[in-house]
Amino acid sequence: MLGAHIIDGKDLYGTYKTFVESGSTGFLEVNTKPRFTHDWGDENGIEIDLTTSPLLKEREVSLGCVMRANSEQEFWINWKALVRHLSQNGLRRLYIGEYNRSFFVFLNSVTNFKKATRLSGSNYIGCTFTINLVEPSPDFWIQYNVLTDKNGNPLLTTNREKIIIKDNG
Numbered sequence: 001m002l003g004a005h006i007i008d009g010k011d012l013y014g015t016y017k018t019f020v021e022s023g024s025t026g027f028l029e030v031n032t033k034p035r036f037t038h039d040w041g042d043e044n045g046i047e048i049d050l051t052t053s054p055l056l057k058e059r060e061v062s063l064g065c066v067m068r069a070n071s072e073q074e075f076w077i078n079w080k081a082l083v084r085h086l087s088q089n090g091l092r093r094l095y096i097g098e099y100n101r102s103f104f105v106f107l108n109s110v111t112n113f114k115k116a117t118r119l120s121g122s123n124y125i126g127c128t129f130t131i132n133l134v135e136p137s138p139d140f141w142i143q144y145n146v147l148t149d150k151n152g153n154p155l156l157t158t159n160r161e162k163i164i165i166k167d168n169g
Contacts, residue, residue, distance in 0.1 A: 005063075006095040007085065016082040017074075018067040021128070024096055026061035027103050027135070033057050059135040060108065067116075069125045075116050083110065086131065094133070105133040 005012040005020050013019045033056070036049040069075035086092060086107040095102045109132045116127040
């Protein structure tokens with residue numbers, strides 16, 4: 001679970017005791033904007049402009065999540081921290097380890113919250129919820145890499161953000 005989903009350099013499980021159960025495949029879906037067309041009245045069919053690359057529509061993705069805590073106090077600390085982090089101004093960088101890709105998203109809503117209750121046979125408290133994200137400018141052709149030191153630790157900027165490089169190759 002560690003390293004599976006990282007938001008702005010914070011591991012979702014390691015920091016918030018939350019893991020994504022479903023929905024990551026939504027980042028692989030492609031929905032294009034309509035191409036320019038013209039319907040000539042005196043010709044069959046339509047004329048479609050195929051001289052330019054298709055443009056992608058924004059992508060809405062719903063991540064089904066599970067949060068686990070050792071106590072009610074830990075639950076509230078992690079819940080508030082997660083929602084506060086996701087609700088910040090600007091885009092969040094969501095890295096999905098399974099795809100070795102980052103996606104730049106913002107929070108649309110948190111829905112389907114199921115009550116935090118004791119997990120059977122344990123002392124843990126668990127809940128499920130859905131994080132609804134929007135990727136306003138999806139781009140499959142750009143990979144973002146993180147600079148690391150010789151030990152594999154990410155190099156950070158003065159505000160603790162990882163340094164990323166846009167790789168068009």
